[in-house]
Amino acid sequence: MSLLAPLYLLLGAAALVPLLIHLLRRRIGTRIDFPAARYLARAEQEHSRSLRLRNILLMLLRVAIVLFVASAAARPVIRLAGAGHGPTALAIVLDNSLSTTVVVDGHPLFEQFRGTHAGAAVRSGGLDSRQIILLTDGQRTAWTQNVDVGDVQVVLWLPGGTPPANHAVVSADARPDRWTPRGAVVARLMSKDSTTYRITLGGRSIVRGTAAPGEEVVIRAAPPERGWLAGTIELEPDELPGDNVRHFAVWIGAPPGVSVAPSAGAFARSAVDVLKGSGRVVEGRDIAVVSADELTSLPALILAPSDPVRLGAANRALERAAVPWRFGAAHHGETSVTSAHRPSSASDSAQSGSFVDVSATVRYELMAQGGADADTIARIGREPWIVIGPRYAIVASPLDPTATSFPVRAAFVPWLATVLTERLVGEPGGTIEASPGQPLARPRWADAIEDLSGARSTFGDDLQAPSRAGTYFLERAGRRVGALVVNPEPNESVLDRLTGSDVARRIHARQVLTAPDRPQLANLSFRSAARRSISEPLLFAALALLIIEGLLVGTRRRAAPAAAA
Numbered sequence: 001m002s003l004l005a006p007l008y009l010l011l012g013a014a015a016l017v018p019l020l021i022h023l024l025r026r027r028i029g030t031r032i033d034f035p036a037a038r039y040l041a042r043a044e045q046e047h048s049r050s051l052r053l054r055n056i057l058l059m060l061l062r063v064a065i066v067l068f069v070a071s072a073a074a075r076p077v078i079r080l081a082g083a084g085h086g087p088t089a090l091a092i093v094l095d096n097s098l099s100t101t102v103v104v105d106g107h108p109l110f111e112q113f114r115g116t117h118a119g120a121a122v123r124s125g126g127l128d129s130r131q132i133i134l135l136t137d138g139q140r141t142a143w144t145q146n147v148d149v150g151d152v153q154v155v156l157w158l159p160g161g162t163p164p165a166n167h168a169v170v171s172a173d174a175r176p177d178r179w180t181p182r183g184a185v186v187a188r189l190m191s192k193d194s195t196t197y198r199i200t201l202g203g204r205s206i207v208r209g210t211a212a213p214g215e216e217v218v219i220r221a222a223p224p225e226r227g228w229l230a231g232t233i234e235l236e237p238d239e240l241p242g243d244n245v246r247h248f249a250v251w252i253g254a255p256p257g258v259s260v261a262p263s264a265g266a267f268a269r270s271a272v273d274v275l276k277g278s279g280r281v282v283e284g285r286d287i288a289v290v291s292a293d294e295l296t297s298l299p300a301l302i303l304a305p306s307d308p309v310r311l312g313a314a315n316r317a318l319e320r321a322a323v324p325w326r327f328g329a330a331h332h333g334e335t336s337v338t339s340a341h342r343p344s345s346a347s348d349s350a351q352s353g354s355f356v357d358v359s360a361t362v363r364y365e366l367m368a369q370g371g372a373d374a375d376t377i378a379r380i381g382r383e384p385w386i387v388i389g390p391r392y393a394i395v396a397s398p399l400d401p402t403a404t405s406f407p408v409r410a411a412f413v414p415w416l417a418t419v420l421t422e423r424l425v426g427e428p429g430g431t432i433e434a435s436p437g438q439p440l441a442r443p444r445w446a447d448a449i450e451d452l453s454g455a456r457s458t459f460g461d462d463l464q465a466p467s468r469a470g471t472y473f474l475e476r477a478g479r480r481v482g483a484l485v486v487n488p489e490p491n492e493s494v495l496d497r498l499t500g501s502d503v504a505r506r507i508h509a510r511q512v513l514t515a516p517d518r519p520q521l522a523n524l525s526f527r528s529a530a531r532r533s534i535s536e537p538l539l540f541a542a543l544a545l546l547i548i549e550g551l552l553v554g555t556r557r558r559a560a561p562a563a564a565a
Contacts, residue, residue: 006074007074008070008073008074008075009070009071009074010070011066011069011070011073012066012067012070012071014066014070015063015066015067015070017066018058018059018062018063018066019059019063021059022055022056022059054552057552058549058552058553061545061548061549061552062549064542064545065542065545065546065549068538068539068541068542068545069538069539069542071538072535072536072538072539072542073535075535076534076535076538131152131153131154131155131525132149132152132153132154132155132509133154133155133157133521133525134154134155134156134157134507135157136156136157136158136503137158137159137163137495137497138158138497138498138499138500138502138503139492139494139495139496139497139498140494140496140497140498141491141492141494141496142491142492143498143502143503143506145506146506146507146508147506147507147508148508148509149507149508149509150509150510151509151510152509152510153509153510153511153512153513154504154507154509154511154512154513155513155515155521155524155525156500156503156504156507156512156513156514156515157514157515157518157521158497158498158499158500158503158514160516160517162497163495163496163497164238164239164240164495165192165238165239166190166238166239166240166243166493166495167189167190167191167192167193167195167235167238167244168189168190168191168235168240168243168244168490168493169187169188169189169190169197169233169234169235169243169244169245169246170188170189170190170243170246170490170493171186171187171188171246171490172185172186172187172231172232172233172246172247172248172487173185173186173187173248174186174231174248174249174250174431176418176421176422177249177250177251177422177430177431178250178251178252178253178421178422178425178426179222179223179250179251179252179253180252180253180254180255180256180280180281180421180425181222181223181224181226181252181253181254181255182220182221182222182279183220183221183222183250183252184218184219184220184221185199185201185217185218185219185221185231185233185248186216186217186218186219187199187216187217187219187233187246188214188215188216188217189211189213189214189215189217189235190214190490190493190494191211191213191214191235192213193213194210194211194212194213195210195211195235195236196208196209196210196211196235196236197209197210197211197217197233197234197235198233198234199219199231199232199233199234200231200232200234201221201223201225201229201230201231201250202223202225202229202230202231203230206219206221206223207219207221217233223252225252226252226253226254227251227252227253227480228249228250228251228473228480228481228482228483229249229250229251229252230247230248230249230470230471230473230483231247231248231249231250231471232245232246232247232248233245233246233248240493240495242469242488242492243488243492243493245469246487247469247470247471247485247486247487248431248471248485249431249471249473249482249483249485250431251426253425253426255279255280255281255282255421256281256282256284256286256287256420256421256424256425257281257282257283257284257285257286257287258272258275258276258281258282258283258284258286258287258288258289258420259283259284259285259287259288259289260272260288260289260290261288261289261290261291261294263290263291263293263294263303263305263306264289264290264291264301264303264399265303265306265398265399265400265407267399267400267401267407267408267412268289268303268399268407268416271407271412271413271416272289272416272420274413275413275416275417275420275421280417280420280421281417281420281421286299286425287299287300287301287420287424287425288300288301289301289303289420290302290303291303291304291305291306291310291314291398292304292305292314292315292317292318292327292394293305293310293311293313293314293317294317295314295317295318295320295321295323296317296321297321298321298323298391298392299391299392299424299425300321300391300392300393300424301392301393301395301416301419301420301424302318302323302392302393302394302395303394303395303397303398303399304327304363304364304395304396304397304398304403305327305398306398306400306403308330311327311330311364314327315327321392323389323392323394324368324369324370324371324372324373324374324389325366325367325368325369325372325374325387325389325394326366326367326369327364327365327366327367327396328364328365328366328367329364329365330362330363330364331362331363331364331365332361332362333361334359334360334361335359335360335361335363335380335381336358336359336380337355337358337359337360337378337379337380337385337404337406338355338378338379338380339354339355339377339378339379340375340376340377340378340379354378354411354412354414354415355378355406355411356409356411357405357409358378358404358405358406358409358411359404359405360380360385360396360397360403360404360405360406361402361403361404362397362398362402362403362404363380363385363396363397363403363404364396364397365383365396366383366384366385366387366394366396372389373389373390373444374387374388374389374390374392375387375388375389377393380396384396385397388419388423389428390428390445391424391428392424393419393423393424427476427479427480427481428445428481429443429445429446429474429476429481429482430443430445430482431482431483431484431485432474432482432483432484432485433485433487434465434484434485434486435465435486435487435488435489436465436466436467436468436469436486436488437464437465437466437467438464438465439462439463439464439465440462440463440464440465440484441461441462441463442459442460442461442462442463443463443474443482445474445476445481445482446474446475446476446481446482447459447475447476447477448474448475448476448478449463449472449473449474449475449484450472450473450474450475450480451466451472452468452470452471452472456475463484465484465486466486468486469486469487469488470486471483471484471485471486472484472485472486500514500516501514
């Protein structure tokens with residue numbers, strides 16, 4: 001038994017009143033003996049035993065009445081079968097993942113979760129026992145691990161029936177994420193049948209088509225727009241609208257003008273000529289490919305000097321250009337080059353195979369200075385060999401076969417194209433992909449974010465992806481320098497469900513109860529503290545004692561005149 005209002009037990013002290021009255025009762029007035037009343041005294045003596053018993057019974061009845069009323073006011077509850085319950089610490093968990101927005105019988109599944117009236121139950125709960133009510137669609141891809149909730153009771157409810165058929169856009173990328181100005185949109189659709197799609201860029205439709213089940217869609221384009229743009233791949237609406245649109249972002253600019261200094265060497269000159277022939281770059285002064293000792297401006301692809309005598313001039317040129325790296329001691333002898341272990345972008349990941357079978361016979365140490373903020377693309381041992389930072393890329397060897405085998409490898413021209421048209425062109429920055437609400441580290445090249453309405457706000461060291469899917473542009477000094485693309489997780493589009501018993505086995509708790517329907521869910525709520533209040537029985541008992549007390553008092557009053565007669 002427990003009490004919901006224990007302070008009312010203090011009313012039980014009033015039970016002393018009838019007891020004190022009984023013990024302290026005294027005859028009032030002066031006693032005068034009349035000879036004619038002597039027979040009344042004898043009659044009283046004859047009935048004194050019954051009178052004492054009646055008075056004690058009345059006292060006990062009155063004490064019991066006060067105690068019953070005080071106990072009822074304290075609202076006691078005991079563990080009995082019934083609709084009542086005791087204090088309960090209740091948590092209601094609503095699965096609000098993308099899959100619960102699927103429309104079933106004309107209403108989103110999440111609305112069915114909300115329609116269980118569990119909100120009213122949690123507002124009336126206390127803290128005496130612990131229970132979790134879990135409302136979920138049991139999506140198979142979401143329940144891949146066991147969950148331990150401790151010493152609590154869990155009531156589980158899953159919707160019945162089979163999930164509807166669903167089609168979705170499960171991936172969408174701009175390749176590369178910087179077009180100069182050509183590029184491709186690559187998407188993958190999930191559908192059991194052929195489905196139509198539409199691709200937009202900057203709010204304008206650029207293509208419509210039909211894709212077969214599981215087909216990868218590749219659309220090449222060279223749009224006239226420039227700068228950072230938001231794009232989408234859209235399908236016809238179905239019962240789960242949240243995955244019918246997927247977002248991407250791309251930077252579009254004119255082919256960069258590239259100048260190659262004679263000190264860069266013949267292989268660098270030939271590779272740039274190949275890129276010019278394909279339209280990837282043009283002749284110009286947007287980006288320089290130059291030996292470090294002749295560096296005058298950024299952006300630039302900076303190569304180690306071929307003559308060690310020029311090393312001092314190279315470091316002075318780096319200092320004048322505010323590049324936070326310096327060339328150190330020279331090393332001779334063939335050593336293998338490996339890709340960096342932590343690529344910072346999709347472009348770096350795509351280049352992970354660029355340094356296969358690449359070696360260097362002449363290289364210089366690359367020494368970072370204060371404030372160095374760059375990605376290591378390739379290493380020799382543990383030392384950086386190629387680093388790329390804001391508006392610069394540095395190679396620690398001359399691009400000559402006598403210093404490194406890299407210029408004569410097939411991967412050299414694609415790597416050079418990536419550096420010139422993706423890493424050094426335009427403002428420093430890039431695309432960040434995230435799921436809704438995902439915590440992110442602040443990108444070092446941005447200081448503000450532009451939401452879907454165009455409003456701009458700054459952010460601190462930490463960044464959390466917005467809960468709404470879309471493209472959020474990242475800015476620095478008021479200019480767009482990248483994009484945060486928020487899309488739901490692809491596995492949310494797979495609507496296959498587990499059974500209630502399968503989900504229950506994945507929950508480690510004191511007890512897991514599965515409700516087959518919503519009425520049964522209401523019955524199981526507060527099951528961990530299933531109790532019935534006994535305030536009403538106590539009040540009925542007090543009322544019954546009052547009736548008995550009244551009958552005894554009335555009988556005594558009627559008996560007194562009869563005895564006097």
